Structure formats: C-alpha cells, structure tokens
Amino acid sequence: MQIRLALVSLLMLIQGRSFNCLDLGHGIDGRISGGKLAEANQFPYQVGLSIEEPNDLFSWCGASLISERYLLTAAHCVEKAVAITYYLGGVLRLAPRQLIRMTKPEVHLHPDFDCQTLDNDIALLRLPEDAIICDSIRPIRLPGISSRSVSYDYVLAVASGWGRMNDESTAISDTLRYVARFVESNEDCIYCYTNIKYSNICMDTTGGQSTCTGDSGGPLIYNDPTQNTDVLIGITSYGKKSGCTKGFPSVFTRVTSYLDWIGEVSGVIYS
Known part of the structure; x- marks a missing residue:
C-alpha cells in the first residue's frame, strides 16, 4: 500500500492554467481527453x-x-x-x-x-x-438543500470543456467536447490523492477519458431522474501531473458542500 501511494500521490495537474501560487500543472492548451464532440445547445x-x-x-x-x-x-x-x-x-x-x-x-x-x-x-x-x-x-440547476448529503457514488456523470484531447496536444480546442464517466467513491479516490476530502468528488477515467488542461472550472453534471433534469454536482479542479490519459481519477469540487x-x-x- 505504501509503495502504491508513493507512486501515485503528489505532483497534481491543475486542469486549466499555469498556477502562480503553487506550480501544480501545465499551461493552457487542448481539449477534453478522449471525449466526444458536443452538439449545438447540448450544454x-x-x-x-x-x-x-x-x-x-x-x-x-x-x-x-x-x-x-x-x-x-x-x-x-x-x-x-x-x-x-x-x-x-x-x-x-x-x-x-x-x-x-x-x-x-x-x-x-x-x-x-x-x-x-x-x-x-x-x-x-x-x-x-x-x-x-x-x-x-x-x-444549470444546482442540487437542492435536501440533497446535500447525497454522495453520487457510482452514478454516470458528464464533464465538458475545451481541455486537451491528449497529453501531447499543444493548442486550445476550437470545439466543445464531453466525456461521460462514473463517479468514483472518495474511499477509492484517496488511493491516488491523499488529500481528498468530502468536499471533493472524483470521476473514473479508465481508458483515458478525462478532463485535462483547459477544463478547470467547468461542469460535472448528473441527470437526476427524480427531477428529470441535469444537476451541477462538480467543478473541475485538478488531476495528475503525469498526464490526463494515465487512468488516474479527475478531481472536482463537490457542489453540495457549498450550497x-x-x-x-x-x-x-x-x-
């Protein structure tokens, strides 16, 4: 366990911009990693x-x-x-x-x-x-106050943005893209990021489908069947400096913690 944590903790990538306070990431370029092209009025x-x-x-x-x-x-x-x-x-x-x-x-x-x-x-x-x-x-609708304790573990969620298509991309995307992935529990996510708190929410990126540089601040959306509407559950925050397509979870700010x-x-x- 200690070996795994040593290999995958630290050195995080800010999913959006060069960061002057603490240099955790790369500059601006690219698209959602491994995503699909958005359609008009989809987001x-x-x-x-x-x-x-x-x-x-x-x-x-x-x-x-x-x-x-x-x-x-x-x-x-x-x-x-x-x-x-x-x-x-x-x-x-x-x-x-x-x-x-x-x-x-x-x-x-x-x-x-x-x-x-x-x-x-x-x-x-x-x-x-x-x-x-x-x-x-x-x-976009926010979660209701009555939903503040919902974890959203293992539900399908959608992230969108103009972030990098892969780790070799060198230009900001001209076209909005999105990925649909499952939310990962914080108990699983903490194996990759030792600083995860309840106010974070993580997304599985198996197969290289992930948020990436240029996506920071963008939405993580869940389609709530009880409301029959999309709900904003996360804000893209960071990922691993080693790359967006390595399979490490993407980390978001959990919206229900700040209602x-x-x-x-x-x-x-x-x-």
Missing part, C-alpha cells in the same frame, strides 16, 4: 473564460451559468483575474451566442480557498449584464 450552461492576469498573462478555463447573472468556476482559475471575457452559448469556442468582456471583474472566491492545497476550490462570478436566455444559453455559501452570495438556492 447551454457551459461558459468559456478567457482570463487576463497581471503582467499580460492569459489563461483559459470553463464555468457554469447558474442564473442570469452568476457563474460557478474554480477559484484557482480567477484568483488573479484583472479582466475576463465570457463566452456564452457556443460549441465553437470563438463563435459564442453572447460575448461579454469585463475589466475589474466581480469575483467571489470562497473565503477558505487555499491555493496550496486547492481546498475549497470554488468561486462565483457576477456578470455585468444579464445572460441572454435562449436554447443555447440556459442556467449555503452559493445561496448567500448569489441568491441561487433550491429546496
């Missing part, structure tokens, strides 16, 4: 973020629209943002239905976000104008 809640940081540094991340004005993303994506361009309603990355640019963006990092450990890797962004709600732009905070900041809450 109307998916938002792309072009993020400008001090010293003319740029990065790309994903986000999820949760209301006409608010997005959820990963805190590590936007902690240093001085300007953000929001791409809403597009499958083709550079052909969105709505494009919004904001200098001095309104960013709400979780107050307990730790850039060293990536604990509480979650942030809310407030748009400067309403999202244009239509077939290609539509908020009260999301409601307090954004007013978005479901019973």
Whole structure:
C-alpha cells in the first residue's frame, strides 16, 4: 500500500492554467481527453473564460451559468483575474451566442480557498449584464438543500470543456467536447490523492477519458431522474501531473458542500 501511494500521490495537474501560487500543472492548451464532440445547445450552461492576469498573462478555463447573472468556476482559475471575457452559448469556442468582456471583474472566491492545497476550490462570478436566455444559453440547476448529503457514488456523470484531447496536444480546442464517466467513491479516490476530502468528488477515467488542461472550472453534471433534469454536482479542479490519459481519477469540487455559501452570495438556492 505504501509503495502504491508513493507512486501515485503528489505532483497534481491543475486542469486549466499555469498556477502562480503553487506550480501544480501545465499551461493552457487542448481539449477534453478522449471525449466526444458536443452538439449545438447540448450544454447551454457551459461558459468559456478567457482570463487576463497581471503582467499580460492569459489563461483559459470553463464555468457554469447558474442564473442570469452568476457563474460557478474554480477559484484557482480567477484568483488573479484583472479582466475576463465570457463566452456564452457556443460549441465553437470563438463563435459564442453572447460575448461579454469585463475589466475589474466581480469575483467571489470562497473565503477558505487555499491555493496550496486547492481546498475549497470554488468561486462565483457576477456578470455585468444579464445572460441572454435562449436554447443555447440556459442556467444549470444546482442540487437542492435536501440533497446535500447525497454522495453520487457510482452514478454516470458528464464533464465538458475545451481541455486537451491528449497529453501531447499543444493548442486550445476550437470545439466543445464531453466525456461521460462514473463517479468514483472518495474511499477509492484517496488511493491516488491523499488529500481528498468530502468536499471533493472524483470521476473514473479508465481508458483515458478525462478532463485535462483547459477544463478547470467547468461542469460535472448528473441527470437526476427524480427531477428529470441535469444537476451541477462538480467543478473541475485538478488531476495528475503525469498526464490526463494515465487512468488516474479527475478531481472536482463537490457542489453540495457549498450550497449555503452559493445561496448567500448569489441568491441561487433550491429546496
């Protein structure tokens, strides 16, 4: 057991951008690893973020629209943002239905976000104008407060983004992609990541189907049969530095752990 943990722990890959606080990953490039091409209006809640940081540094991340004005993303994506361009309603990355640019963006990092450990890797962004709600732009539902104790272990979930197709990719994807994989229990995930907490949720990546560099902040979605609707259960956070196609789980921020905070900041809450 100790040998296995030594081989697979540490050296994690931030699934989205170069990381100044603690260099856990690679820069921006690519597509969802091993994924399928998204169809028009398949992921109307998916938002792309072009993020400008001090010293003319740029990065790309994903986000999820949760209301006409608010997005959820990963805190590590936007902690240093001085300007953000929001791409809403597009499958083709550079052909969105709505494009919004904001200098001095309104960013709400979780107050307990730790850039060293990536604990509480979650942030809310407030748009400067309403999202244009239509077939290609539509908020995703959050889990209800009554679902806060649901683990989602072993359910089929879908992650989407413009992240790398494989570990050799060198360019940001022009087209949105997605993977459908099963949620892995935290008890299994901890064999690969010793810092996993209940506020994380993991996805199996057997066969090289995974989130990858460029996908950070993007959604992990579960189709809830009791509501007959898609529900946002995770936010892409990190993976292994050794590569996206090696079979190590992808790690997400567990949305149900932050429902009260999301409601307090954004007013978005479901019973």
